[in-house]
Amino acid sequence: MKWKRMGNRRLISLTVLLCIMAISVLGLASLRLHVAGEFEAERKVCLFFDDGWQNQYDVAFPILKSHGLKASFAIATESIGLDRGTFASRMNIEELKELQAYGMNIACHTKTHSHMINLTSSQLYEEIVTSKDALTQLGFDVNTFVYPFGEWNDTIVNYVKSAGYLCARGAKPQVYSLKNTDPDARFRICSWQITNQSLDVFKEILSNASEDEVVVLTYHFLSDEASKETYISVQNFREQMQYLKENGFKVILLPELFTVQDESSELLSYIEVAILMTAIAIIAIACYLLLHKTRKHLKRSS
Numbered sequence: 001m002k003w004k005r006m007g008n009r010r011l012i013s014l015t016v017l018l019c020i021m022a023i024s025v026l027g028l029a030s031l032r033l034h035v036a037g038e039f040e041a042e043r044k045v046c047l048f049f050d051d052g053w054q055n056q057y058d059v060a061f062p063i064l065k066s067h068g069l070k071a072s073f074a075i076a077t078e079s080i081g082l083d084r085g086t087f088a089s090r091m092n093i094e095e096l097k098e099l100q101a102y103g104m105n106i107a108c109h110t111k112t113h114s115h116m117i118n119l120t121s122s123q124l125y126e127e128i129v130t131s132k133d134a135l136t137q138l139g140f141d142v143n144t145f146v147y148p149f150g151e152w153n154d155t156i157v158n159y160v161k162s163a164g165y166l167c168a169r170g171a172k173p174q175v176y177s178l179k180n181t182d183p184d185a186r187f188r189i190c191s192w193q194i195t196n197q198s199l200d201v202f203k204e205i206l207s208n209a210s211e212d213e214v215v216v217l218t219y220h221f222l223s224d225e226a227s228k229e230t231y232i233s234v235q236n237f238r239e240q241m242q243y244l245k246e247n248g249f250k251v252i253l254l255p256e257l258f259t260v261q262d263e264s265s266e267l268l269s270y271i272e273v274a275i276l277m278t279a280i281a282i283i284a285i286a287c288y289l290l291l292h293k294t295r296k297h298l299k300r301s302s
């Protein structure tokens with residue numbers, strides 16, 4: 001009779017252990033699905049504003065804020081605060097800090113905005129590494145590089161990688177695929193240049209965005225006076241931002257694509273280790289109790 005009870009207890013203990021293990025496995029699986037779902041479920045778009053024009057602060061910033069949209073602003077360090085009071089005015093440090101304080105990303109766009117293909121090593125160092133240090137010393141959290149004129153080669157990319165940037169962007173109209181397994185792909189991200197295209201053309205470009213493919217859009221000069229080749233009218237820009245907001249596009253900062261990925265897997269591995277340790281501890285305690293009781297019963301019956 002006693003042995004029958006013992007057998008039942010063992011069976012119950014084993015069932016409890018199996019249940020704990022099953023719950024752990026299911027918990028992990030659903031957690032992985034949840035993170036993957038959050039990361040992949042929406043059509044993703046990244047916004048960039050290049051060259052630090054004052055009208056990006058005066059015109060784009062309020063419109064972005066009114067829609068709750070975040071963007072990256074690519075700054076060449078030598079042009080900060082240039083030509084104030086003229087049509088070619090550039091943002092100053094205070095304005096850039098205000099952008100960052102709101103949650104915008106300040107990206108490095110070299111020191112002098114040169115064509116980099118034929119630069120010497122020391123010039124490349126100045127444009128890619130020294131410029132990043134200068135922005136960092138000014139209080140900016142810089143993790144993105146933007147190639148002037150969208151020009152890069154292997155040497156330039158290697159400088160960007162070794163300078164500690166998280167990602168880098170060029171100027172060719174191509175999506176960035178999240179399924180790209182090349183570890184260097186994040187340093188060769190392409191982007192559509194948005195000037196004064198019609199809303200229909202804009203929609204056509206956005207039709208390339210999918211769960212796995214990110215569309216990156218780059219703006220330059222926001223003005224109703226067509227004083228620059230790269231200009232977009234204020235009304236046109238307002239309509240584009242409204243279209244993004246009203247049609248369920250997920251507007252994210254480019255480096256977030258990589259920080260979300262890295263942090264998620266880091267968090268998951270911590271949780272996985274914690275669950276595994278807990279499961280092992282429970283199994284060890286259960287085994288000890290079972291053994292202890294068996295010994296007691298054996299002593300009593302002898």
Ligand SMILES: [Zn+2]
Pocket residue numbers: 050051109113148149
């Ligand atoms: Zn530029």
